[in-house]
Amino acid sequence: MKLLPKNQRGYIALIAVIIILSVTLAISLTMNVLSVDETKTGLLKQQSAQSFAVADACMREAYLRVKRDNSYTGGNLNIGVGSCTIVVSSLGDTRTIIVDSDVNGIQRQLESQVTIVGNTLDLDYWQELN
16 A cells, blocks of 8 residues: 655545535535425415415404495405405395405405395305415
């Protein structure tokens, strides 16, 4: 086995350390990027759930207002972290209610149809549109 001169032995160790540090840095950066993406995805899911909850609350508010006032046509509401727009259209005793909610740019839309029977509302259907 041939030995390297004393002044060249440090170069091999230095190159090995640089390669190991480069690989470690690449792995760390990849994990950091993945962590940031997971955080963003989690935040979007949370805001989507909040937007759905706001839309559902607005739909329930619309039911109450239609029950109290047959001529209610809708409006805007602020609920918690979001807002919503309620639009009520009528055909006889049937009311179609569309609710658009927004939480930090995440939008959800619900539609429902109810029939007014005396002093009660009968739910014909309820669905999410988007």
